[in-house]
Amino acid sequence: MRTAVVTGAAQGVGFATAALLGRKGYQVLMTDLQPLDGPLARLQAEGLKVAAICGDVTSEAFAHDLAARVAADYGAADVLVNNAGISLISPAEETSLAQWQKVMAINLQGPFLLSQALGKQMLARKSGNIVNVASVAGLGGVIHRSAYNASKHGLIGLTRTLAAEWGGRGVRVNAVCPGWIKTEMDVADQGSGAYGDEDIINRVPMARFARPEDVAAGIAFLAQEDSFVNGVSLPVDGGWTADNSWDALRINTRGG
Ligand SMILES: NC(=O)c1ccc[n+]([C@@H]2O[C@H](COP(=O)([O-])OP(=O)(O)OC[C@H]3O[C@@H](n4cnc5c(N)ncnc54)[C@H](O)[C@@H]3O)[C@@H](O)[C@H]2O)c1
Secondary structure, three states, X not given: OOEEEEEXXXXXXXXXXXXXXXXXXXXXXXXXXXXXXXXXXXXXXXXXXXXXXXXXXXXXXXXXXXXXXHHHHHOOOOEEEEOOOOOOOEOHHHOOHHHHHHHHHHHHHHHHHHHHHHHHHHHHHOOXXXXXXXXXXXXXXXXXXXXXXXXXXXXXXXXXXXXXHHXXXXXXXXXXXXXXXXXXXXXXXXXXXXXXXXXXXXXXXOOOOEOXXXXXXXXXXXXXXXXXXXXXXXXXXXXXXXXXXXXXXXHHHHOO
């Protein structure tokens, strides 16, 4: 049975990914800072093979604990999904060092530490792959998101470098770049009054938000066995990054 570790699995994209990989027959180890009893029970009730371990992805000690648990229970993970992340909407000139460091620690240091800890086991077995959850914010600038965007650009850089460094040793590393997704992150971001549903819907050629399940499907595609896909950053954005049209042109072209 193939094994997948999914971070940030208590809700949103991480939960949808744990559910999808579980339904595809993976043994899934869910991990999150938040308690996982509820999400775990929901997936167990479906008959899926899931387990859970709580911890903070920014902690090197947790990365070691997680690797020890994976080694003891499964030998090595076949798939690591670095999904845990936080958002920050703040003008660059007002972003504090503490805010910057927190975003970098969770969104970039965490994936590095876990890729290193679980990647070593994959390298020893000469098989496995990692999927990092970046963002369209890793492919271009978005106003008032200097720390978040820099962290996601960094995550894409890390993806490419690990793909180059480990590809020849049996370990592939890829990323997904979702557009705006309807999750609790979006609810919190919209709560700040920074944007509304219409702003996103108008910007996306497919005229809707991403669903957590859309992103999970992209992750599952990249994670599949016997693939030659390595080092890519796959937009799962309904065409957002492909489209340089101005808003009125896009909206008028949709018709009624
Ligand atoms: N929501 C969006 O519009 C959007 C768009 C593009 C990319 N993303 C990315 O997708 C990923 C998932 O986002 P989501 O929308 O599901 O967010 P979410 O806030 O719903 O879920 C994130 C999860 O990560 C966990 N987490 C946060 N800090 C952690 C830490 N230090 N250690 C362990 N777990 C931690 C949270 O507890 C939470 O369960 C993130 O990396 C996010 O940047 C989100």
